Amino acid sequence: MGTISGEERRKAERSVRDDYTLNLSSGGRPYGDVQLRDVSTRGIGLQVGGDLKVGQQLNVELFVPGGSITATASVVWAEPFHMGYRGGAKFTSLGWFGRRKLARSLGGKDGRDSWFDLILIAIAAGLGALVAVDLLK
Numbered sequence: 001m002g003t004i005s006g007e008e009r010r011k012a013e014r015s016v017r018d019d020y021t022l023n024l025s026s027g028g029r030p031y032g033d034v035q036l037r038d039v040s041t042r043g044i045g046l047q048v049g050g051d052l053k054v055g056q057q058l059n060v061e062l063f064v065p066g067g068s069i070t071a072t073a074s075v076v077w078a079e080p081f082h083m084g085y086r087g088g089a090k091f092t093s094l095g096w097f098g099r100r101k102l103a104r105s106l107g108g109k110d111g112r113d114s115w116f117d118l119i120l121i122a123i124a125a126g127l128g129a130l131v132a133v134d135l136l137k
Helices: 096-105 114-136
Strands: 021-026 034-039 043-048 057-064 067-081 084-093
Touching (some): 021 043, 043 067, 057 084, 057 096, 067 096
Antiparallel strands (some): 021 057, 034 043, 043 084, 057 067
16 A cells, blocks of 8 residues: 555554544534545544644544444644645544454454453453452551
8 A cells, every 4th residue: 555645654554444434523623524544553544624733633433333432633744635634643542442442343353362351351350349449448
């Protein structure tokens, strides 16, 4: 796949997904014309009908098969493109469950490691219970 602009910027493998849709807002104002160009577990490539500036904070709602993922992202590059801008944004707040859901929807995990994930979740729950008991003392 060719680069979007200049040298390759992504640190994670990106996927072009026509079955994903994207809602985007910044400063409480939604973007009306948004196109998701590509996605990875670290960020998105996008095209918008309005202004886009490096450092701008975006509220992202990404609809993937089986659900949606919400996150915030920071624009890392932007350039004028036709009637708007295209650019890339890295996720700045995408929780573990959101990242896992996104990775699975991108085909990053095929379920072979589900027992390992279950063990990690059980350990985390046990540690959380120990902390709660300690706080109640």
